[in-house]
Amino acid sequence: MVVGLALVGVLGYLVVNVVVGVVALSLESTVAIGVGGGVLAVRGIGAGVVLVRLRRSWSVGLGLGLMIGWGLASIVSAGFCTGLNPEMYT
Numbered sequence: 001m002v003v004g005l006a007l008v009g010v011l012g013y014l015v016v017n018v019v020v021g022v023v024a025l026s027l028e029s030t031v032a033i034g035v036g037g038g039v040l041a042v043r044g045i046g047a048g049v050v051l052v053r054l055r056r057s058w059s060v061g062l063g064l065g066l067m068i069g070w071g072l073a074s075i076v077s078a079g080f081c082t083g084l085n086p087e088m089y090t
Contacts, residue, residue, distance in 0.1 A: 002061035009065015010072065013044055017073050017081055037083015044070025044082075 017040060024036030044066050051063025070082060079085035 001057055002064070005058055005061025006065035006068060009048075009062045009067075010069040011065075013066050013069030014073060016040070016043060017069070021081055033083060040070065040073075040082050044073075 020036050020040055024032045048063040048065075048067035048070070051059040051066065054060075054063075074082045074084055080087075
């Protein structure tokens with residue numbers, strides 16, 4: 001059950017990542033990109049930690065999935081999709 005919910009968390013994070021990224025990049029301002037990166041970090045890591053700390057069977061898997069999704073998106077895109085890359089702010 002935990003593995004299935006982790007996959008749901010990863011896919012859910014990636015969907016939200018695409019939506020927030022498209023909105024932030026369409027506004028064409030460094031502030032919007034920074035806010036988008038902050039929202040993605042809070043949603044991926046913050047919500048993931050909160051869900052893992054609830055210690056219910058469904059919340060642990062979903063929380064781990066959110067954090068894994070954030071990490072994978074950061075690694076695969078070299079930080080462009082999560083707002084970690086400083087090149088985006090110049």
